Amino acid sequence: MSKTFTILLCSLLLAGCYHSQEADMVVHNAIIHSLDGNGTTYQAMAIRDGRILELGPERQILNRYATDDKFDAAGQVVYPGFIDGHCHFLGYGLNKQKLDLLGTTSWEDVLERTKAFANANPDTEWLIGRGWDQNDWALKEYPNNAALNALFPDRPVLLQRVDGHAAVVNQKALDQVGMDPDKAIEGGLMMKVEGKPTGLLVDNAVSVFQQIFDQADEKTKRSALLRAQEDCFAVGLTMVCDAGLDVGSIELIQKMQAEGALKMRVYAMVADAKEHLDHFAQTGAIEEDRLIVRSVKVYGDGALGSRGALLKAPYSDQHDHYGLQLSSREHFLEIADWCNEHGFQMNTHCIGDSANALLLGVYGEVLKGTNDKRWRIEHAQVLDPKDMALFGKFSIIPSVQPTHATSDGPWAEDRVGPERIQHAYAYDELLKTMGLLALGTDFPVEGIDPLQTFRSAVFRIDADGKPVGGYHPEHALTAAQALNGMTIWNAIASFTENDLGTLEAGKKADFVVLDRDLLKVDLQHAMKVRVKATFVGGEKVF
Numbered sequence: 001m002s003k004t005f006t007i008l009l010c011s012l013l014l015a016g017c018y019h020s021q022e023a024d025m026v027v028h029n030a031i032i033h034s035l036d037g038n039g040t041t042y043q044a045m046a047i048r049d050g051r052i053l054e055l056g057p058e059r060q061i062l063n064r065y066a067t068d069d070k071f072d073a074a075g076q077v078v079y080p081g082f083i084d085g086h087c088h089f090l091g092y093g094l095n096k097q098k099l100d101l102l103g104t105t106s107w108e109d110v111l112e113r114t115k116a117f118a119n120a121n122p123d124t125e126w127l128i129g130r131g132w133d134q135n136d137w138a139l140k141e142y143p144n145n146a147a148l149n150a151l152f153p154d155r156p157v158l159l160q161r162v163d164g165h166a167a168v169v170n171q172k173a174l175d176q177v178g179m180d181p182d183k184a185i186e187g188g189l190m191m192k193v194e195g196k197p198t199g200l201l202v203d204n205a206v207s208v209f210q211q212i213f214d215q216a217d218e219k220t221k222r223s224a225l226l227r228a229q230e231d232c233f234a235v236g237l238t239m240v241c242d243a244g245l246d247v248g249s250i251e252l253i254q255k256m257q258a259e260g261a262l263k264m265r266v267y268a269m270v271a272d273a274k275e276h277l278d279h280f281a282q283t284g285a286i287e288e289d290r291l292i293v294r295s296v297k298v299y300g301d302g303a304l305g306s307r308g309a310l311l312k313a314p315y316s317d318q319h320d321h322y323g324l325q326l327s328s329r330e331h332f333l334e335i336a337d338w339c340n341e342h343g344f345q346m347n348t349h350c351i352g353d354s355a356n357a358l359l360l361g362v363y364g365e366v367l368k369g370t371n372d373k374r375w376r377i378e379h380a381q382v383l384d385p386k387d388m389a390l391f392g393k394f395s396i397i398p399s400v401q402p403t404h405a406t407s408d409g410p411w412a413e414d415r416v417g418p419e420r421i422q423h424a425y426a427y428d429e430l431l432k433t434m435g436l437l438a439l440g441t442d443f444p445v446e447g448i449d450p451l452q453t454f455r456s457a458v459f460r461i462d463a464d465g466k467p468v469g470g471y472h473p474e475h476a477l478t479a480a481q482a483l484n485g486m487t488i489w490n491a492i493a494s495f496t497e498n499d500l501g502t503l504e505a506g507k508k509a510d511f512v513v514l515d516r517d518l519l520k521v522d523l524q525h526a527m528k529v530r531v532k533a534t535f536v537g538g539e540k541v542f
Contacts, residue, residue, distance in 0.1 A: 083238065084232075107147075165203050239496070241494055398437055458477055515532050
């Protein structure tokens with residue numbers, strides 16, 4: 001067969017299939033990392049009806065598919081859309097409407113911001129703020145409400161710590177909710193000096209004020225959700241796992257998605273309250289295109305920064321204190337039985353080694369052995385090594401937030417001491433227990449950017465590149481592991497792996513375009529990676 005005839009035959013064959021199929025969009029001139037487990041990369045992909053039709057070489061896809069919408073990636077890198085495995089999506093948006101106390105350098109700084117916010121919002125009944133962290137101050141002591149009482153004698157003030165597990169309130173706020181200083185609060189603390197409340201509340205004592213947050217009207221929540229969506233799309237997030245929502249907020253998300261206003265995919269964890277569980281016991285789980293509700297968020301203990309995390313031995317910097325258990329073992333077991341009966345996933349906040357051991361034991365009592373229920377421990381920060389094997393034994397997924405390691409690093413050892421810190425934020429050890437990790441940010445406790453999740457996981461550094469050499473770098477993940485934790489492993493942890501998490505034919509066309517390849521960057525270049533575009537269901541949303 002002559003060379004000329006062969007070329008002619010190939011040309012005829014190509015002509016025969018030229019634009020033989022229709023597509024809504026073709027992405028081309030790209031480096032597409034499918035993350036399919038085989039390291040497969042492509043140059044182009046065709047999309048129709050929100051799903052991927054085919055991936056392949058540049059000319060093959062361009063020749064085969066007719067479309068009026070071609071996205072030229074200009075040689076940039078495409079990954080599956082990032083999924084945040086644990087965050088507070090609605091809470092983030094609501095916080096944007098409150099007093100921002102992030103980055104305050106002292107209690108005096110907090111007071112100045114509060115006064116400015118009060119003056120700018122004279123008609124707001126409650127002054128609510130969040131973001132202070134005494135660990136960032138020169139004087140690392142909890143504040144009291146003396147100045148707040150003097151400044152705002154007739155206006156209730158609630159100022160939450162960055163983690164939401166502690167707050168300072170003035171006397172007007174205490175009076176407003178009718179808190180009795182002499183009544184014990186299970187799983188919570190109301191700090192006192194000489195029998196008088198200081199205004200500092202920890203864990204379940206803060207939860208008494210939850211009604212204030214729940215009273216946000218639909219207009220306020222709509223605005224919050226849209227603001228949160230805008231910020232998430234800008235950093236490459238295409239799905240969020242919102243850790244703890246009430247029925248009303250879930251129904252609003254569902255309504256806004258049906259209207260087309262809310263395009264973000266949401267995996268909603270139901271807040272642990274009888275009325276919410278009763279509702280879903282009647283209706284069953286929700287599994288829609290962009291909304292999945294089939295899990296319950298439970299709190300085992302508090303946070304390490306506010307000394308609410310439940311430890312087996314006392315705090316190294318407070319020798320008479322073990323932290324707080326936020327509910328009884330009987331309650332945890334009751335929720336576990338409910339989840340098991342109704343086919344819901346149980347996701348429990350556990351920071352301290354004692355809380356982790358307690359809930360791993362409760363899970364094991366109900367799950368009994370290996371399974372595919374995909375129950376999760378959220379945070380899993382401080383672990384006793386002898387409890388690690390329980391994750392694998394009962395098929396429990398560790399859901400962790402690498403930015404907690406790098407933000408807590410400057411003071412975490414003060415809390416738990418040099419021995420326990422060796423097995424804290426130990427993501428490499430946790431990965432071995434189940435072969436996967438769900439990675440998130442816990443925003444707004446931490447920043448919203450999943451690229452910082454990557455940097456904290458791989459290089460163990462914060463947004464400022466500190467500490468030099470990384471925080472306990474022996475516990476770092478590889479770049480591939482971190483990317484899996486932000487995509488396919490999060491999809492598995494949210495039962496969406498058949499549709500999301502990788503770029504493969506038949507899956508939903510959620511993807512993000514970056515200006516650098518995360519699988520090839522060193523630390524210097526990792527700090528410079530930027531999101532150039534975000535797509536959900538084949539629609540460009542950023």
